[in-house]
Amino acid sequence: MEECICWVETDLSKNKLSELPTDLCGYLSLQNLSCYSNFIRAIPDEIVNLNNLTYLNLSRNQLSTLPVHICNLFLEVLIVSNNKLVSLPPEIGRMKTLMHLDASCNVLSTLPVDVGGLESLRELYVRRNQLVTVPEEISNLNLVKLDLSCNKITILPPSYRRIETLEELNVSQNPLENPPAQESILCEI
Template identity: 35%
Template sequence: MGCCQSQNSDSKANRAARWRSTGIVALRDAKLKTFPDEVFELERSVRTLDLTRNKLVEIPMEISKLINMQRLVLAENLIQRLPINLGKLQSLKVMTLDGNRISSLPDECKTSFGQLVRLERLSISENILTSLPETIGSLRNLLLLNVSKNKLKSLPESIGSCFSLEELQANDNIVEDLPASVCNLIHLKSLCLDNNHISQIPPNLLKDCKALQNISLHNNPITMDQFQQMEGFQDFEARRKKKFDKQIDSNVMIGSKGLDEGVDLR
């Protein structure tokens, strides 16, 4: 028994030493129900934490000790809520929380979600979010936001303050309309809103979002005629075709709807 305990201790010590050396803690498919305590003991050493496909129900408050962490990947767990001190992880650039049971994001004043000011990629699809906090507008470096497959009825007006945003995915929700502020997203290239309840989009969207190359609105009430009559449609169509031509020139494989990308609204 003593020998087995010694080997187990050595194994844990070796694992912790490896984590400290590389800065990468990867425990996918490890059947974890709680975070390993030794992870928090590493504190500033952790750069990436990947606990995908486990059975985690919550994220402990001790997560705030990992102040140098840049990538947090907790997809496909059973997480129901995020700790209110998550905003202290101000080095975080990538956060992936797809496939959990999260119903809301922290919005408290001093420790809000909006304090993750270096965040560049946020993916929280396949959860049960009913709204996004207004503080999300503080994420000025955000390039990708994926909130598909939730229960969102709307997007906050503050989304227009995510000035760096290039890709917004909000497929498979119950969104009825978009805030006018999305027209402020001058770097937006792709807007995906399939399977919602959208009957119209802000009239200046195509005119103001001059980087936009793809809009996907399949299975929404909005009609093709409405879309084509919007100011800026011709310029948008030219950008879309240019992107498609580049894909052909590069021999990139595309799906059967490639020619209709961003245009077929049925």
């Protein structure tokens, strides 16, 4: 009889991995997976087998796209900062359990409007990208922290005033034409 490996947490960070090992996707009890600071360019489709995975850190790798199959996981935390991401898949809106999304330090030029469907999302970090606009749908979320700093955003949607749960909003180092205070966003925080 084959012995079952019941790892709950695995850290493969700071190695020289060019891809996420497919064998790892067989550890069905895995809840936390850290693979930051590698050279990962691809995520195997088999990652969908990790039904218990709630924390995934893929920061500081070489990802240019976020595979759609990641959106089928029940993640609570997804960290994909410091990659080469040019976009996030629209399917990201299916991640109903996601509470923390960090896609900072990439080359994102837009965010999908489907981000507004992340009903559990409390923290959204997209600093240091190439964002010119941000979706109005973000105002439907119960965000506590929103970091849009160091982008190319000129106007914040006035609907952002309705984010009553927001405690921290960072829009520094953007070429804002209408300062958030003028829109009464900062005054209500």
